Amino acid sequence: MLPFIRSDLAQFTAYKPHPSSNTDEPVATQFDRLDTNESPYDLPPELKEKLAWTYQQVIEINRYPDGGHEQLKNAIAEYVNESANLTPSLFTAANISVGNGSDELIRSLLIATCLRGEGSILVANPTFSMYGILAQTLGIGVVTVGRNEENFEIDLKAAQTAIEQTQNPPIRVVFVVHPNSPTANKLTAAELAWLRNLSEQILVVIDEAYFEFSQNTLVGELAQRPNWIILRTFSKAFRLAAMRVGYCIAHPEAIAILEKVRLPYNLPSFSLAAALVALQNRQLLLSSILQTLNERDKLIAVLSQHPGLQVTESAANFVYLRLKPNGSYRQDATLQNLHQQLKNSGTLVRLLKGGLRITIGTSEENTRTLARLQAAMANFES
Template identity: 85%
Template sequence: MLPFIRSDLAQFTAYKPHPSSNTSEPVATQFDRLDTNESPYDLPPELKEKLAWTYQQVIESNRYPDGGHQQLKETIAEYVNDSANLSQPLFTAANISVGNGSDELIRSLLIATCLGGEGSILVANPTFSMYGILAQTLGIPVVTVGRDKTNFAIDLQAAQSAIANTQNPPIRVVFVVHPNSPTANKLTAAELTWLRSLSEQILVVIDEAYFEFSQDTLVAELAQRPNWIILRTFSKAFRLAALRVGYAVAHPEAIAILEKVRLPYNLPSFSLAAAQIALQNRQLLLSTIELTLNERDQLITALSQHPALQITQSAANFLYLRLQPNTFDSPDTILKILHQKLTSSGTLVRLLKEGLRITVGTPAENLRTLERLKAAIASLKS
């Protein structure tokens, strides 16, 4: 460890979203990439052409991008109002902050609330790992509670106890995902009642990264809840994962704080243009959602018929697959073997502590995944 580096960083492992290129396992040259919950569909050619024209004719590479994001914020606010089916528009550009992916917004929220020993965060595992990772890199304590093994609901008794008993520093932020990753379940009525009951001294961050697939949003409650912030992204249904655009929706005072701590010129001009074009053409881009949901349901039906597999319903564009209890002597080892076999045969999925998260791909990718998974399980019993 270099002598000038914080000592606690020695305990951390860098985030690795894709397999290492120097793996000793033989791998296919062309992967079915079902490990990061991206859309399997690239931008349509006509939108790529429009972006190319924008880059050639409009964007000046020698100039800094629009640091205020005003035009994009206005378009996002229009989309948020429209997508929530509100009788009266609630949101304007003052309710929106734009980040370099949701990760930057999460980091900004942590800086604004917990830095300097002022707070810790609460998460219910399993959930999106970046909440804890980003907090730890900032030296912010992470308090964790569990979930129900059947429906993945948060252990609310443990969560409430953690808030009551955590001091020096107290819990300042609660992170939830709606629907949750990796388990794909939406917040329950009991969880929502609990979130609504929390003190206004606690920031509630509701990550709606998969809203376009679940069509279940809580933005209508933001007007009454100044301590709630909703995060969304263009990386999933809008097919812009390569361009890293996320946004927050919240009370204008909370947005003003986010604007204070974000980096200047945090989004390249090309990313800003792509998000604008995506929203202007949202009916076209979101037209594949029905196909994805149909494919998801077919995958659930097919996998549920296998006696060794346990799978629950999903409100997102991915599945959470576990092994049936008492099917194998060492389930952790078996999961690692299944993951390795799928990788070797050309399908990337996310290996987690108790299961595999599988993104819904194209029909052809999903068919190959089913065949490879069945073959991998069969090889374990032979």
């Protein structure tokens, strides 16, 4: 360990965006990449051509990008109101902050709330790992609670106890995903009631990265809840994972603080242009959602028939696959074996402690994945 580096960083594990593809073992050369919750569909050629023209004719490479993001924030506000069937003027640019992916916004929120020993965060595992990773890299405490093993609902009793008993520093931020990743379940009525009853001294961050697939949003409650912030992204349904554009919706005072914290010129001009083009052509881009949902339901239907597999309902563009309890084998070792066999045959999925998260791909990718998974299970059971 270098002597000038914080000693606690030696114990952390860096986030690996494509962990499945980092291997020295022989694998198929062409992967079906179903491990990162991206859209399987690239931008249509006409939109790529429009962006290429923008890059050539509009963007001045020698100039800094639009540091205030005003045009994009106005377009996002219009979409937020439209997508939630709200009054067109309810949310404006003053309610929007834009980040280099949602990760930057999460980091900014942590900086604005918990630094200098002023707070810790609460997460319910399993969930999106970057909340905890980003907090730890900033020296912020992470309090974790579990979830119900059947329906993945947050252990609300444990969560409430943690909030009441955690002091020096107290819990300042609660992170939830709606629907959750990797388990794909929506927030329940009980979870929502608990969030609504939390003290206004606690920031509630609701990550709606998969909103376009679930069509469940809580933005309509933001006007009455200044301690709530909703995160969204262009990386999933809008097909812009390569552009790294995320945004949040919140009370103008919270947005003003985030604007103080974020780095200047945090988004390249090309990313800003891509997000604007995506919003201007949202009907075209979002038209693929129905196909993804149909493919998801077909995948769940087939997987549910396998006697050794357990898959739960999904409100997102992925499914969470577990092994049914079996005393003749070790769950973790078997999951690793399945993951490896899928990888060797050409399908990348996300290996987690309790299961496999499989992103919904194209019809062809899903057909291959089913065949490879069934073959892997047959090899294991024989």
